Amino acid sequence: MVIRPYGYAIWEAIQEYLNVKFKETGHSNMYFPQFIPYSFIEKEASHVEGFSPELALVTIGGGKELEEKLVVRPTSETIVNHMFTQWIHSYRDLPLMVNQWANVTRWEMRTKPFVRTLEFLWQEGHTAHATPEEAEMEALQMIDVYTKFAYEQAAIPVIAGRKSKVETFAGATKTYTIEAMMGDRKALQAGTSHNLGQNFSRAFGTQFMDENGQREHVWQTSWAVSTRFVGGIIMTHGDDTGLMLPPKLAPVQVIIVPIWKKADERTGVLNAASSVKEILQTAGIKVKIDDSEQRTPGWKFNFWEMKGVPLRIEIGPRDVSSGSVVVSRRDIPGKQGKVFGISMESSSLVPYVKDKLDEIQSSLLGMATSFRDSNIVDVCSYTELKEAIAQGKWARGPWSASDNEELKVKEETGATIRCFPFEQPQGKKKCLMTGNPADELAIFAKSY
Amino acid sequence: MVIRPYGYAIWEAIQEYLNVKFKETGHSNMYFPQFIPYSFIEKEASHVEGFSPELALVTIGGGKELEEKLVVRPTSETIVNHMFTQWIHSYRDLPLMVNQWANVTRWEMRTKPFVRTLEFLWQEGHTAHATPEEAEMEALQMIDVYTKFAYEQAAIPVIAGRKSKVETFAGATKTYTIEAMMGDRKALQAGTSHNLGQNFSRAFGTQFMDENGQREHVWQTSWAVSTRFVGGIIMTHGDDTGLMLPPKLAPVQVIIVPIWKKADERTGVLNAASSVKEILQTAGIKVKIDDSEQRTPGWKFNFWEMKGVPLRIEIGPRDVSSGSVVVSRRDIPGKQGKVFGISMESSSLVPYVKDKLDEIQSSLLGMATSFRDSNIVDVCSYTELKEAIAQGKWARGPWSASDNEELKVKEETGATIRCFPFEQPQGKKKCLMTGNPADELAIFAKSY
Known part of the structure; x- marks a missing residue:
């Protein structure tokens, strides 16, 4: 992927805004190496399972075959934990809250400009905390930063929520997401924030001495937004005549x-x-x-x-x-x-x-919101869900069925659970698939 | 290399200043892919010769052996020219002036934090022009931007000049450099600007139609400053008690x-x-x-x-x-x-x-300048040169000898020509090595 100046200027506007927000919320920028020894990736079982099909591997360096293959980072949790383990000793070192702006590589078979590319640019935040509550608050805080950014800067009315277990990041205990509806009504996962629990700290032995002198594993988060967001802006606001950029991010207003x-x-x-x-x-x-x-x-x-x-x-x-x-x-x-x-x-x-310019900013958000709302269908049964998806719409309905049933929906309709939105209606609900009680509505859609 | 928040904040201050200067001088930021097909690197003969010992190669992607090895960029001239060839058609597309902030990889055997690392961060500017004069002016303009940055922001009294043919960038016709004297009196090449002539445009067929309808190869430049500069600041201004940061770049003033x-x-x-x-x-x-x-x-x-x-x-x-x-x-x-x-x-x-803060900024520059000047020795003969280098000093003397004699100096003293400074004394000179007439003084020093 080449990002030409006009598209890159949108990315710079995104960086400028988020960088300020990250610093305001107590994070410092830093930089981790992009080559990760293969053995690091193998340490967290679900992580390696999720990422190994997509890896680019360096096997030759300086003219010699390497003893250990190096992974070109697809994400940095493993190298981050390797370093955190050396830096964190006591509760006084916590919370440790950093961010890096970097390139990442995922070997994608079907690429699409900005949205799915072999290499892309992103920011990845990584934090370590002394308690699970702090990590959970941090993960929620960052998805909220992304949500505000999407609405207020990009004029994209994303739906923020929690991923299903099936769709959770490889190595996380919970993944929060913002999901955006593109002009073709496909869903774009535009940003994610993960509560990693102690999965990586256990795999890498990242421990701290608490105030009582007990050794404990840290609780972690990671969160990211990428150049895919530039694609999201283009595919949300364009019309037949071309792009329509939100004034707050437009390189030329x-x-x-x-x-x-x-x-x-x-x-x-x-x-x-x-x-x-x-x-x-x-x-x-x-x-x-x-x-x-x-x-x-x-x-x-x-x-x-x-x-x-x-x-x-x-x-x-x-x-x-x-x-x-x-x-x-x-x-x-x-x-x-x-x-x-x-x-x-x-x-x-x-x-x-x-x-x-302010009016246009609001008008773009307004148009995108109407478009989104007129393309979400509330469904009560699997038949209704299939119908909505076949019409290219998003289906929203109560869900408490199994992972297998979720995978069946994917297989039969091509749609996945995009999220359980944070905003949920009151009252009792019945799972659209099983008829059992369901606590939450889920949103299903085809996605990029 | 890991860059921790305090060091990274110095890099951010460098970026902030240079980014404004690059835009003021007409450049746009953009992004080129970091994986370069091996065949691209082979197209420019001296380029491949210069870089092939230092390459990291990706040979496996998405679980499969790749048909063509991919080079993890050591610098981007080849991929840039591959793209420029598609974008440039007529003189109306020129000058094309872009810059990217990116990571690069060079397989270094002996690494040293910030100064010589396997991976580092930098900016690389790439421009294409319709005439050789414009390319030369651009190369000189950018080394001047770097020189001002070094003096005014980093309080480093660099010596700006031209590299010898031996030390010219692999693929350039001329390399300009800023050379800084570190606290241990070794020279650090702190930034370079290359006039690439038509070397890459001929190798990649990067042509334009001129105003008379004739097809011609473009004239190019490239120029870069890296995280090595952070090392330069640390090694210029430190004392026994630790660092001494110039106020204009200090993360905490x-x-x-x-x-x-x-x-x-x-x-x-x-x-x-x-x-x-x-x-x-x-x-x-x-x-x-x-x-x-x-x-x-x-x-x-x-x-x-x-x-x-x-x-x-x-x-x-x-x-x-x-x-x-x-x-x-x-x-x-x-x-x-x-x-x-x-x-x-x-x-x-x-x-x-x-x-x-202003006084400290000046005082650091003043101290570094005195230190530099008291450690440069004017020499008239090879004996004097050897003596100066043996004392750990920089030797400055007239030079018009051959490449072989230059290589002999390196072999016998460990010192190389750092540059022919732009500022030259008036009058006739005799080459310190051969006694033949010499137009210019050169500076010799050991370097990182």
């Missing part, structure tokens, strides 16, 4: 297209465009002028619409004389999204543009 | 140590410490309180001196009543660096602290 026909109009229009750019830039808005002379204005309109830039400003000779500009919104198609005669004065233009 | 003996003094002292922290933080200063009760003030003084924190503020009960604090500088040892009775008032404390 406003594109200015200067328009002139006669040669003597050129300077006036370009000067006005520059001064509008200057005004917006000073106000902290990400703005760009497309003043290339090799393309027509129409071509530029299409190009920047396709790129998903939230607002377009057109400036022609008549606008220059009237001291105004034409502003078009990407989220309201065609002429309806176009407003003439907006004053170029900083004091009116800046608040107008900021206001419109 | 001011450490506050509250001191009390009697229990009833505790609250007053801690409150004063918090309020001083608040005042400094609001002013944008990176400040931390060490209020752990398990360590003595003396232990804390030593610990934070070792960590290289530029300023220490002590607050005891007497300071609380007088509304003042005690400020100690890390760069002036012991009691001489200690000033009593600095007012806690924001209006006097903030400018005082900022002023002292």
Whole structure:
């Protein structure tokens, strides 16, 4: 996977936001080696089972066959625990809360840009705690950070919840997830947070001396968001014309297209465009002028619409004389999204543009939420579930059946339990599969 | 190599500064895959010769032996050119100027923390231009960005110059470098910028249509700074007591140590410490309180001196009543660096602290410059050169001898030409080795 500058700039905006949140919640960035001795991966039984089919292995280094194969990290729990075991001695060393921004490799047979790639970029948080309660609180806190990010920055109305046992991360006791509905109505797992319990600390002997002088294994979490989220943004907000980027993450929030026909109009229009750019830039808005002379204005309109830039400003000779500009919104198609005669004065233009960017941010979230809600069907029986899935929708229904029955659903419908949402309705429920009492609703969907 | 949070925070400060400079000079960040098909590496003859002894190779992926081995990137010129060839069509696509922050792997036999590691983090810039002049200007511009960074941020008086042919990057026509003198007087190559000419574009067929409709190969550059620079900072400014960090890159600029003996003094002292922290933080200063009760003030003084924190503020009960604090500088040892009775008032404390941080920044650069200058010896003959190197110094002298004679110096003294400095004295010179006319002085030193 190559990530070109425009897509990478979205990733940078994601990093910028999350990095601040991670530090606010007490985590420090650091870096672990990417080559992991194969024997480390084998130490946690379910971990090796989950990851061994997807590993890339280094077998030759510096011209020589290696004595022990090295795994190119698919995730870092094992090397993290190897180090934590050396760093943690007493309860005074806890909690230990770190994060790394890194590349990871998983040998995928069917790849899809951003969403399923052999190599991807991510952040992975790793924490160690003195009590199971603290680890559980941390895992929940981080899925909450991701949920807020999805809603407030990416305008993606994810559903946050707990994974079923079958879908839990290899080596975790609990996995929390945010699930996003893409434009094709497939589910995208957009971020996860794992309570690892003592699984890795037992496998690696990561112990601490508690306040009473007793040795105990630490309780751990790990949590991650990856460049897959860039794919999630693209596939949530796009339409037939191309992308539609949420203003808070858009690399370019406003594109200015200067328009002139006669040669003597050129300077006036370009000067006005520059001064509008200057005004917006000073106000902290990400703005760009497309003043290339090799393309027509129409071509530029299409190009920047396709790129998903939230607002377009057109400036022609008549606008220059009237001291105004034409502003078009990407989220309201065609002429309806176009407003003439907006004053170029900083004091009116800046608040107008900021206001419109906020409106677009809300409007994208609103549209995605309606789309999501109109594509989730409440089901009471397996027949209803199958019908909903066959229609390409998400099915939501009470579930307390076995792992085997869950796997049967997957086999027969292609859908999996995406999560048991945190938000659950009151009242007694009956499992859609068995008719037995069920505590929770689950959401089933096909996924990437 | 594991990079722990304190060291990583220095790397983050480096990234923050350089990232802004790269964008100001017209580069966009992006990301290239880290696995490079072996056949790519073989395409540029001197490149494969330079890198093949250091490669890590992935031979197994997803449980299967791969048909073609994959190289874990030691640097990305080959994969970059593979992509550039697809993206560049006409002169309108040029210049193409990108950068990536990534990990790279070089199979090193003798490793040393930060300075020589199997895996390290770096940025690598890659650009393509329509003319050789533009490529040369770009290569020079970027070594200049690095030089300013070294002097102004890292307080390292590097010597910038051109590498000899022998020491030029595998695949480049010219390599520019910044060379830093470490505390042990070894040279550290702290950053490089390469003019690649058309070497890679010819190997990969990276062509463009010029304004006259002629197809031509692009002219390229690449340039990099790595986590090795963190090692450079540590080894330049440390003393027997530990690190000494330049304020502009220090993760903690001011450490506050509250001191009390009697229990009833505790609250007053801690409150004063918090309020001083608040005042400094609001002013944008990176400040931390060490209020752990398990360590003595003396232990804390030593610990934070070792960590290289530029300023220490002590607050005891007497300071609380007088509304003042005690400020100690890390760069002036012991009691001489200690000033009593600095007012806690924001209006006097903030400018005082900022002023002292600036002074320390200059003082570190000054000390490193004196150290450097007193350890460079001007030499006129090979005998003098050998003597200087034997004393552990850097030797500077006129050089126009052959590659073989350069290799003989390396074999006999362990020193290499670090660079032909950009700054050269006027006048005629005679080669120290051959007595023939020489245009330039070279600097010889042992290096990491």
